[in-house]
Amino acid sequence: MTYRLALFDIAGTTVSDPGFVAQAFVGAMTAAGHPIDHEACRPLMGYPKPLAIARLLGDRASDAAVKAIHEDFVQRMLVCYREWPGIEPLPGAESIFALLRANGIKVALNTGFSRDIADAIIERLRWADRIDALIASDEVAQGRPAPDMAQALMQRFAIDDPAQLVKVGDTEVDIGEGRNARTGLVVSVTTGAFTRAELEPYRPDRIIDSLFELPALLGLADGARNAAA
Structure with a gap:
């Protein structure tokens, strides 16, 4: 071929990825009052992030909640990828x-x-x-x-x-x-x-x-x- x-x-x-993606998920979810652990994120790696957040929220998911958490997640990831060491x-x-x-x-x-x-x-x-x-x-x-x-x-x-x-x-x-x-x-x-x-x-x-x-x-x-x- x-x-x-x-x-x-x-x-x-x-x-x-030294765990930064999971860390951003945990931080954004916890800040919104929905604490999770790092292991909960692993099966959702690779999915579109709003979908991953909706799955983490389960029956607590709403468009507004997903949007707010995703916006927080994005800001955390931007700081990570722009400033933190270990990105290579x-x-x-x-x-x-x-x-x-x-x-x-x-x-x-x-x-x-x-x-x-x-x-x-x-x-x-x-x-x-x-x-x-x-x-x-x-x-x-x-x-x-x-x-x-x-x-x-x-x-x-x-x-x-x-x-x-x-x-x-x-x-x-x-x-x-x-x-x-x-x-x-x-x-x-x-x-x-x-x-x-x-x-x-x-x-x-x-x-x-x-x-x-x-x-x-x-x-x-x-x-x-x-x-x-």
């Missing part, structure tokens, strides 16, 4: 981006974050020139696991065959997105929210422990060795 687009998740897949590319991310692009494969990022948070990450890491596209969950009708973001990128790059996409992420909703978009390859990484054992029941095509393993899956084995050097 000839791949034309690699679609990567951000936090936990290409960017380190995961090993292999930048070199793999370069390798894929050198071989004619577009590199795109997508996320369950809103666009303002995604932009803060790209600005912090100075990735604007390292990727070909960025799309966030609030820019489409439905976020992951719906295929809307992947399909929007296919349209942007005039890709008619979804089998020419590879989806890479660290959560079950990344897998769901890849399946729903009918991408040619769905790859899970163990660098983020879920362990290998937790990812296996969702049946991605491959599970890898490092982005350095990705090029070999795409037939770029020699480049993978160079990227890791």
Whole structure:
């Protein structure tokens, strides 16, 4: 298969997340009078954040409550990604981006974050020139696991065959997105929210422990060795 687009998740897949996302969820929920613990957030990683908040609230959810908590969450994440230490590319991310692009494969990022948070990450890491596209969950009708973001990128790059996409992420909703978009390859990484054992029941095509393993899956084995050097 000839791949034309690699679609990567951000936090936990290409960017380190030392628990900051869960911390922002816990802080925003607690400030609103709905205390939760960090473990409650983990199954919801990767989902559009308003949906995740609604699920955390359960029968206490209302449009107003979700909106207020999400606005607090966004502000906490903006401070985190703009100011806090520990925000850095995961090993292999930048070199793999370069390798894929050198071989004619577009590199795109997508996320369950809103666009303002995604932009803060790209600005912090100075990735604007390292990727070909960025799309966030609030820019489409439905976020992951719906295929809307992947399909929007296919349209942007005039890709008619979804089998020419590879989806890479660290959560079950990344897998769901890849399946729903009918991408040619769905790859899970163990660098983020879920362990290998937790990812296996969702049946991605491959599970890898490092982005350095990705090029070999795409037939770029020699480049993978160079990227890791």
